[in-house]
Amino acid sequence: MKKKLVSALMCVAMTATVLAGCGNSSEPAAAPAETTPAAAPAETTPAAAPAETTPAEAPAETQAAEPAASGDVITVGFAQVGHESDWRAANTKNYQDTFSAENGYELSFVDCDNDHAVQIETVRGFIEQELDYICIAPIQSAGWDTVLQEAKDAGIPVLIVDRAVDADPSLYTTALGCDMVAEGEAAGNWLAEYLNGEDANILVIEGSVGASATLGRTEGFNNIVANNSNWTVLDSQSGDFTQAGGQEVMESFIKSYSDFNVVVCQNDNEAYGAMDAMDAAGITYGVDGDVIIISFDATHDGLQYTLDGKITCNVECNPLQAGFAEGVIKKLEAGEAVDAWTLVEDEAFVAPGITSEYAVTMSQEVLDGRAY
Numbered sequence: 088m089k090k091k092l093v094s095a096l097m098c099v100a101m102t103a104t105v106l107a108g109c110g111n112s113s114e115p116a117a118a119p120a121e122t123t124p125a126a127a128p129a130e131t132t133p134a135a136a137p138a139e140t141t142p143a144e145a146p147a148e149t150q151a152a153e154p155a156a157s158g159d160v161i162t163v164g165f166a167q168v169g170h171e172s173d174w175r176a177a178n179t180k181n182y183q184d185t186f187s188a189e190n191g192y193e194l195s196f197v198d199c200d201n202d203h204a205v206q207i208e209t210v211r212g213f214i215e216q217e218l219d220y221i222c223i224a225p226i227q228s229a230g231w232d233t234v235l236q237e238a239k240d241a242g243i244p245v246l247i248v249d250r251a252v253d254a255d256p257s258l259y260t261t262a263l264g265c266d267m268v269a270e271g272e273a274a275g276n277w278l279a280e281y282l283n284g285e286d287a288n289i290l291v292i293e294g295s296v297g298a299s300a301t302l303g304r305t306e307g308f309n310n311i312v313a314n315n316s317n318w319t320v321l322d323s324q325s326g327d328f329t330q331a332g333g334q335e336v337m338e339s340f341i342k343s344y345s346d347f348n349v350v351v352c353q354n355d356n357e358a359y360g361a362m363d364a365m366d367a368a369g370i371t372y373g374v375d376g377d378v379i380i381i382s383f384d385a386t387h388d389g390l391q392y393t394l395d396g397k398i399t400c401n402v403e404c405n406p407l408q409a410g411f412a413e414g415v416i417k418k419l420e421a422g423e424a425v426d427a428w429t430l431v432e433d434e435a436f437v438a439p440g441i442t443s444e445y446a447v448t449m450s451q452e453v454l455d456g457r458a459y
């Protein structure tokens with residue numbers, strides 16, 4: 088049941104290696120339709136568009152100046168976070184399927200193994216190779232100004248994908264991803280509705296330190312905690328978005344706390360590890376147990392556990408984001424302006440027998456209808 092990260096590991100490359108053939112047949116990528124022009128109509132970055140680069144800004148030899156219409160292959164570098172979770176594996180596959188040779192791309196995919204310094208150097212390598220476009224899924228939100236300035240000086244459009252950076256938006260072309268604060272708030276709002284006034288003693292297994300997914304989900308959930316005076320967050324520790332990390336943190340929580348009724352895991356893999364730790368300690372969880380588990384991601388296995396009533400609420404983050412990135416690149420190739428920010432929408436799911444204004448009730452049909 089608990090998935091191993093084989094497919095992602097098979098695609099790991101520590102150097103900028105072309106792995107476009109690693110994915111299987113293309114799934115239809117998510118359509119880049121859910122843009123939020125209202126949120127950012129004017130902050131387009133025409134200077135970053137290949138068509139508008141001047142020789143002074145971008146050496147004439149860079150392929151960034153060649154539009155797709157010329158028939159040239161478009162080179163894209165993707166500095167991916169790593170292979171820490173099922174979500175990441177689905178996200179990687181989606182990029183490899185979308186930016187495939189058949190679709191006219193040469194993808195330089197680099198798994199940065201959750202190492203910020205490696206990720207910065209990876210982006211520098213993409214700049215040196217004069218790739219047409221650079222996609223970055225930032226491991227951490229801080230520390231990006233210098234290398235983003237270097238990419239801008241080289242005239243290479245940068246797409247910040249999945250997670251956010253804490254940097255001046257003029258340093259990159261566009262950003263896209265889920266609203267992590269809204270995800271945290273959805274989890275909290277659902278919990279308030281479900282508990283209906285009962286006390287909550289909460290343990291939080293956070294994601295990777297400094298990642299915007301962690302910061303946002305924590306902030307959003309805490310916004311709702313602040314409205315509920317009978318809720319206490321007993322502890323909050325990083326499980327690094329991994330199953331092993333979730334298990335380790337839960338084991339240590341179990342040693343320190345005996346009176347808790349809610350465990351919030353900031354992704355599905357951490358929830359699998361937390362369940363293993365509670366199983367070993369004889370602690371019951373789920374709709375028929377003593378502890379409510381809230382998870383994030385809503386990947387296939389996470390939703391199977393939700394359908395089984397083990398995870399009570401699972402807040403989605405849609406990993407199929409490459410279509411949005413491709414939509415941006417196509418616009419830039421056509422010399423069109425792009426939105427500064429594109430929201431990838433998501434929803435929440437709850438175990439059978441629960442109805443919620445914040446979440447969809449799980450059924451086999453819902454699970455079967457999912458693309459990941």
Ligand code: GYE
Nearest residue numbers: 171172174300328354404
């Ligand atoms: O929740 C987690 C992954 O950035 C949204 O990263 C992503 C998070 C996702 O490792 O499973």
